[in-house]
Amino acid sequence: MPNFSTNEFKPGLKVMLDGDPCSILENEFVKPGKGQAFNRVKLRNLKSGRVWERTFKSGDTLEGADVMDVDLEYSYTDGEFWHFMDPSTYEQYGADRDAVGEAEKWLKEQERYEITLYNGTPLAVTPPNFIELEITETDPGLKGDTAQGGSKPATLSTGAVVRVPLFITEGEVIRVDTRTGEYVSRASKS
């Protein structure tokens, strides 16, 4: 992979730092009145998800990381790996628990997910921002509560539990924001 200099550190650039692939979040040029210039850089470690803040001398370089984001379709899990497929090539990728992480509770068959591949292996799974899922379990709604702001827990087909308005019933399909885990609306078609 090529090396990148601090002045090429743009948000989204993938580089190797301390042996781990990282994604650059922010890069701020810092310089006292005279003298040595620095770049204060925020990076997300793509393995751990943690954000690092590092200072580099301006002009320092980091090796690029062989990381790319691809859209893959979720197929199934065998308990150890979660299998995704490239719908155009039918190529299969197995993501382990670390890679799937929090996305596990939003995994629905045939849905598309953004998979971050590092050296060809899934490193992280990002669900779409909004996903439509069926409610498998929730207490019966109470009539006349439609206008009130009350809510109740509902279990979805993927196992995720979200808070929904009282008028929502079992078997309905709802739209959920996966970034916040919040109910958005009833799905357009159910």
Added chain:
Amino acid sequence: MSKWLPSASPEGLAARADLLQALRRFFCDRGVMEVETPLLSQGTVPDAGIDVFRLPRKSDEPDRYLQTSPESAMKRLLAAGSGDVFQICKAFRQGEAGHNHNPEFTLLEWYRVCWDHAALMREVAELLGAVLDSDGWQVWPYRALFVEVLGVDPMDEQTSLAALTDIAESRIGSVPHGLDRDALLDLLMSHCIEPEISDWGVVFITDFPASQAAMARCVSVGDIDVAARFECYVHGKELANGYWEQTDATWLSAQLQAENKRRQQRGLPQRPIDERLLAAHRQGLPECAGVALGVDRLLAVKLGANNLGEIISFGWDSA
């Protein structure tokens, strides 16, 4: 597509016009003459912290550099007997792009004959008082500021590189490898001290380490030699950098050579020595003090803008 649009707001542009007028009035009222000097020169600075834009040239012509400041040309005017002069112009520094930096920026630079840096600091404070309605100002020797904020004496030879590195590490986490002593002091200044003095109002830092003299003269303060320089910070932003100018041609030549040596140590290309500036010094630069003030940053401070792009008509990315 809105990529053609200015990055500055109409209010920002109007404030800039007002500021430029106020600056010119300030100096006109004080009998300081406005001058213009070339942006493209055959000479440049060897300063290891500055990357210059060099123009591609035809083979039979000398190299031309976009000025990093009008310092050299203004000193040649002073040596030719101009008296007090000021200039508002563009200066260029390659790679310096960020919230507080634009590679093409506007400088206000002025020189006062027979003044020292202490007198010039007062005038900078008066100018800031007029432009920012700021009230009062403090002067901190570099050494005292390090002791106050970081509890370490940067001028003491007993203070090891390891000790300075430890302080930086404890405050900002990791420290880049291979920093020499001055670069490490620059790191502490920009990352640890600047944020601490951001609510101190107008702060002048003076008496820099002799190794950071650039084109300033060195004077003895107690048991140590310090550079007769100052930097002015407002809300933790460095606005101005002033010198009691080095007039001795031999000294200046040695300081320029030392900067080229530092470039070599840091693996940077050498720069030609500005022989016309040295010749002017040999003829005789009058005793004087000079300062460069970043007009874009001054405007940003005045308007409370966090990004220079908001007050430059077309910031670097939209230029």
